[in-house]
Amino acid sequence: MTETRNIVVLGASFAGLQSTHYIAKFILPQLKTAHAGVHYKLYVINPSSDIYFRTASPRVAASTSLLPTEKVFAPLSRAFKDYKEEDFTWIQGSATGLDTASRVVKYKRKDEKDEEQLQYHALIVATGSKTHYPAFSTWDNKEDTLAAIKTTNATAAAAKSIVIVGGGATGVEFAGEVGELLNGRPGWFSTPPRKVSVTLLTSAEKLIPTLRNSIGEEAEQKLKGRGVDVRYNTRVKDTHKEQDGRTTLTLADGEKITTDLYIPAHGVLPNSSWLPSNLLTEKKYLKTNTQTLRVDLAGPRVYAIGDISSYSRNTILDIIDGLPVLYTNLKRDLFAYRPERPDSPAPGKDRIFVQNTKEMMVVPIGRSTGVGAVMGWRVPGWVAWLIKGRDYLLSMSYEPITTGSGVKDIKWTKEEIVTL
Secondary structure (H helix, E strand, O other): OOEEEEEEEEOOOHHHHHHHHHHHHHHHHHHHHHOOOEEEEEEEEEOOOEEEOHHHHHHHHHOOOOOOHHHOEEEHHHHOOOOOOOOEEEEEEEEEEEEOOOOEEEEEEOOOOOOEEEEOOEEEEOOOEEEOOHHHOOOOOHHHHHHHHHHHHHHHHHOOEEEEEOOOHHHHHHHHHHHHHHHOOOOOOOOOOOOOEEEEEOOOOOOOOOOOHHHHHHHHHHHHOOOEEEEOOOOEEEEEEOOOOOEEEEEOOOOEEEEOEEEEOOOEEEOOOOOOHHHEOOOOOEOOOOOOOEOHHHOOOEEEOOOOEOOOOOOHHHHHHHHHHHHHHHHHHHHHOOOOOOOOOOOOOOOOOOOOOOOOEEEEEOOOEEEEEEOOEEOOHHHHHHHHHOOOOHHHHHHHHHHOOOOOOOOOOOOOOOOO
C-alpha cells in the first residue's frame, strides 16, 4: 500500500500562495522521482476564496473610481487551476487548532460548524496578519472586505471631517489618497482650497518611522498640499460610535474629537489565535528560528513565513528574502526524511535567512508623487510614483503572484545538497 505524506500550507496570501506554487511546480515533481513508493499531496487552507492585493488597499478604500475592486482580488480557483486533484487540494476554511504531538491541523470549512482534522508530514504556517480596519486586509472572506471598502468609499465621499490614526505607510498612503481626492492636488505655486478636514494622528514623533527624519518631513509637506493636517505624539485612548454614525475619539490628554470617518491605520494583528500559546511570543507571533525559518518548538518539518512569524518586521521585503530560505530548507528536510529516523536533521548546510537592514520602502502620496528609499537611496517623488504610485505594483505583480509564473526554482549550493 502506498504511503501518503501530506504537505500543508496554511494561508494563501502572498507568502502562502508563492510557497504553494513553488512546492507544486518544483518540489512535488522531484519528490515523485526520489521517493517512488510514496504519494505526496499538497493541501492549502485559506479563509477567503480570493487573494487580496492589500498593498493597493489605501487607494481602493479611498475610492473604487481610482482603482476598481476587480483589479485587487484574484480568485484562488484560477491560481490553482493547473494542479491535478490527485496531487493538490485547496480548502476554503480557517485553521482552528494545531496538535504538534500528533502532527494534526484542525480547521473548519466556510459555513460549516464541524471541525475537521488533517495529518501533516510537513507544515508551512503563512496565516499572516490583519489590519485594525477591515478595508485594508481580508479578515475572513472577500465579501466582508468588499463591504468595508464600499462603506469607506461612501462615508469618505460625504464626509466633512476624516481622522486617520497611524503614521506608518498605510496611514500616510490613505491620507494622501483621500486628501487629494476630496481637496485636490497642489500646483507648482498654489494649494487648492480645503473642502474637507483630513487629520492624521500619530503617537510617534515623525511620519513613517522606519525611514529617516527628512523623508517623514517631506511626506508631511506633501500631505499638507492635499489638505491633510498631521499631529504628532498624539495617542487615542478610546473611541465611541455615536448614534448619527460619527465617531468620537478620546485622546490620552482628555481631548475629544468627533469625526464623520475614523480610520484606524496603526499596525497589524497576527492571525495566531488558533495556535498553542507555548508557540507564541508575548506579542502573539509564532516563534520562529530566525535563521532557518523552522518552528523548532513544533517539531520537525514545521515552518513559518511572512507576517505571522517572529522573524518578520511585517514587510514584503522580509517575505521576498525569506522565501528562498523556506524553499531550500523544506526541500532539504523532505528529501532527507527516512521513516527509521524521522526526527533526524538533514545532512549538509541549511540556507540561512539574513535580514536586509537597508532603508527599503516607497510610499505614494496621491496619484503623482510619493516618498521613500530603495536600498538606502532616497528616491524623488516622480520615482516613487513610477515604482509604486501608478497602480500600487498591480501591473507588475498581479499575474506573476496569481499564477506563480514569477516563481523560479531555487538551486542548492554544494553545501546544501541532499542526495536524492
